[in-house]
Amino acid sequence: MSVRRVMGIETELGITSTQVDARGELLTPMLLSGQVVRAYAAGAGPRAAMPTGSGWDYADETPLRDARGYEMARALADVSQLTDVEDPTVANSVLSNGARFYVDHAHPEYSSPEVTSPREAVRYDRAGELVGLAALRTLAQEGREVRLYKNNVDGKGASYGTHENYLVPRSIPFERLARQLIPFLVARPVIAGAGRVGLGQVSERPGFQLSQRADYLEAEVGLETTLRRPIVNTRDEPHATPHVHRRLHVIVGDATMADVTTLLAVGSLSAVLRLVETHPDGVPDVALADPVQAVRQVSHDPTLRATVETVDGRRLTGVDVLETYLEAVERAVASGHDAWRPDDDTTEVLTRWRQVLDALRRDPAECAGQVEWVAKLSLLERYRERSGAGWGDPRLAAMDIQWHDLDPQRGLAQKLRAAGRLERLMPEGAVAAAVTEPPEDTRAWFRGECVRRYGDDVRAASWDSVVMLDERGRLRRVQVPEPTAATRERISGLLERHTRTATLLTELASEDV
Structure with missing residues (x-):
């Protein structure tokens, strides 16, 4: 068991194009996203993707059911929450690897298939990049240029999601689950952030921060995902036997291009979930005085010296919070509990987690090959030294966006990955196979x-x-x-x-x- 569980990652991709309609106006993101999904389905062929006119089965969707024990009235819900309504005009396809590729909130979204380990989560998340690239190649053959970005902000106030999903036992009280997870989720960008140029929802202040999503979180707990975004989402839509399982829908994470960062994001959270499930009394008591404010305090300080206040008056850095959780997980492993029998996945995640935290305490620059925000910051700082650019320089904002470009000829992260400066965990052949082959154990x-x-x-x-x-x-x-x-x-x-x-x-x- 340990860090192994059913999990998956959903990524809404940023999209741009210079295409115009008959009136000379730029095509809307919704139309562009539809082009991308249809292009992949057409180019991949009928045995690799369902036709985009095929349906999604909404029979078991419950987007307004709240894990706190009630269901929101449809009349009170924002239209963005009504994800259980069939729209025949929206492109949708299910792929031969078990993933879903469709248009969600005016973005192409790749929702990975269910996997059972953090490494497989990395592999099928990376496969989504190749799906997007294949769609772009098909469009280019038709003379249509579209660009896709695996990021979460446009720098002008819009944020779009990278959501993680974890299967947890229904028997775990949700209130306790949320309470014990919040401090960890607040601090996780220290090891799992993608980095961002600009502070504030519309980048109104110059600077660099760890997380793309931090400035868009406005509540501790809540049902919404596109407004009043919470640290812990309460959507009770298990996509599994409902009286046995709960699906923890995590909306606070960043889309990441670095394999090790993705592994740490899902692996560390899965480990903490196992701690909550098996050693509830061993979960650290680091309740934060103001979690929403703490998210920003942690994210806005790439020196990692900023502290957040706990309810009992302590001041802890993000690294301190994560180390407190890691030490609790390490004690649980040492306890010999059946749920923590040693396995390669657990060993890899905990070893990486410990190595990265120790390196961050010494010098964050040591983690430039593993932690994405550090890699991005290192690249931007070198440019700043050469050009004299301040953090408010639009060239840095442009580089931030370019970092996430899926095109290997333009994307800065792609180039660092190809040069070996971002550590790869997955052979390219294994990632390519995951585009068409489904996980065998779900x-x-x-x-x-x-x-x-x-x-x-x-x-x-x-x-x-x-x-x-x-x-x-x-x-x-x-x-x-x-x-x-x-x-x-x-x-x-x-x-x-x-x-x-x-x-x-x-x-x-x-x-x-």
């Missing part, structure tokens, strides 16, 4: 293989279902509520026996997936 394998094997006979899907045509041409919904069911090991023989969904459904009528 239900994403069934979803992705249905797309690959059955093509147009698959008419819709969701995280916990696949909708297919039966022998009479009727739509049949196959539910897979358990994320670790329908794996390759369990059902490869079943799919091998059937070349058509009609016969598959006939057998499934008497068996569970």
Whole structure:
């Protein structure tokens, strides 16, 4: 067990283009995003992606259900919260790797398939970059230039999300879960931030900070994701057997281009979640006096000397908070509890976490190959030394955006990665394979293989279902509520026996997936 659990990452990509419509006006982000999703589906082929006219199965979506025990009235919800409404004009595709690629809030969003380890989370997150690049190549062949950015801010006040998802037991009281996670999430940008030029939501003050999302967090706990953004999101939409599982939907993180940073982001949080689940009395008591203000205090100080105040009057740096959590996790591992049996994933995450914290205390520059905000800051500081540019110089803001460009010819992070200055955890071949091949140890394998094997006979899907045509041409919904069911090991023989969904459904009528 340990840091291994069902998890995944959703990334809304920034998008720009100089394309204009018949009136000479720039195309809207919604139209551009639709072009990107459709281009990937068209270029990848019918066995790699469902046609973008296919549906998403919204039957089990509950975006207004709150983990605190109630459901928001639809009349009171912001339109951005109504993510359970079918819009036939919005491009949507499910891919053969089990991911979803679609238009969300005027952005192309790549939602990775469910995986069970931090390393696999890195691999399938990186695969999303290749999906975006493939779409751009298809558009370029048609004479349409579009640029995609794996970031979270446009520098003019807009922020778009990179959301993480973790399966946790329903038995853990949500109030305790939130309370024990908040200090960790406040401090996590120290090891998991992507870095940002500008302070404030519209970059109204010059400077550099650790996190792209920090200035957009306005509440401790809440249901919203696009307004009044909270540190802990309360959406109770498990995409799993509801009385057994809860899906922790984390909206505070940054989109990251550095493999080690992504590993630390998901691996450290998964470790803390395991601590909350198995050693609740061992979770550090570092309740913060003002968590929302603390998010900014930590993010706004790349020297890592800024302190935040705890309820009991202590002053701690972000590094101090993270080390307190890491020490608690290390004690839990040493306890010999069954949930903390040694495994390679846990060893890698805790070793990396310890090495990075120790290096940050000595000199943050030592982490330039692992921690993204440090790498970005190092690059910008070298430019500042050569050019004499202040933090308010628009050239630095442009470099910040360019850092996240997915095009390897333009993207600064891509160039550092290619030069070996950003450490790679995943061979490029393994990332490329993840574009079309689903994880073998979650239900994403069934979803992705249905797309690959059955093509147009698959008419819709969701995280916990696949909708297919039966022998009479009727739509049949196959539910897979358990994320670790329908794996390759369990059902490869079943799919091998059937070349058509009609016969598959006939057998499934008497068996569970």
